[in-house]
Each structure stands twice: as structure tokens, then as C-alpha cells.
Amino acid sequence: MSDHERQPARFPWPPVIYLAAIAVAATLGIFYPLAWFGPPLSDILFAIGCLLIVGFVILDVQAMRTLHKAGTAILPTRGADAW
Known part of the structure; x- marks a missing residue:
């Protein structure tokens, strides 16, 4: 069986792993908060984190x-439509 004939996984693992990591981080942040930095530095780090999230969302979109323009599948449970 060549690479072009392989079928994708039926379960969408990448989004599930990503959401599980977010859930674990949020749960740990609630039950075991870590206050390593004081207010001036923590505010700067929070702003940098928000900018990184916005940047990654823009990159993802x-x-x-680009995948849509190329005519290929975006969902991880579908096979590639274009080579």
C-alpha cells in the first residue's frame, strides 16, 4: 500500500490532544496556582501571552x-484531496 492510498484516522487526535492539554492546564491553574512573578512582570508576561495567542490564531486561519485554496481537506479525519 503506497502513501497515497493510506486512509486517515477516524478519530481526530490533534484537536483532542490540544483540548486535553488546555483542560489540564486550566485545572492545575485553579487547584494549584503558582505565583512566581510580581505584578509588574506578570502583567507584561500576560500581555505577551495574549499577543502570542492572537498570532497563533491568525497563523491557523x-x-x-491556504489548504482551502489548494482544494485539500482541512479536517484530520479526511484524506487529502490534492497531491
């Missing part, structure tokens, strides 16, 4: 637009 751009990747989905």
Missing part, C-alpha cells in the same frame, strides 16, 4: 485558507 491563514493555514486553513
Whole structure:
């Protein structure tokens, strides 16, 4: 069986792993908060974190637009439509 004939996984693992990591981080943040930095530095780090999240969302949307323009599947449970 060549690489072009392989079927994708039926279960969407990448989004599930990503959401599980977010859930674990949020749960640990609630039950075991760590206060390593004081207010001036923590505010700067929070702003940097927000900017990184916005940047990654923009990168993800751009990747989905590129895949859509190429005519291939975006969902991990579908096979590639274009080579």
C-alpha cells in the first residue's frame, strides 16, 4: 500500500490532544496556582501571552485558507484531496 492510498484516522487526535492539554492546564491553574512573578512582570508576561495567542490564531486561519485554496481537506479525519 503506497502513501497515497493510506486512509486517515477516524478519530481526530490533534484537536483532542490540544483540548486535553488546555483542560489540564486550566485545572492545575485553579487547584494549584503558582505565583512566581510580581505584578509588574506578570502583567507584561500576560500581555505577551495574549499577543502570542492572537498570532497563533491568525497563523491557523491563514493555514486553513491556504489548504482551502489548494482544494485539500482541512479536517484530520479526511484524506487529502490534492497531491
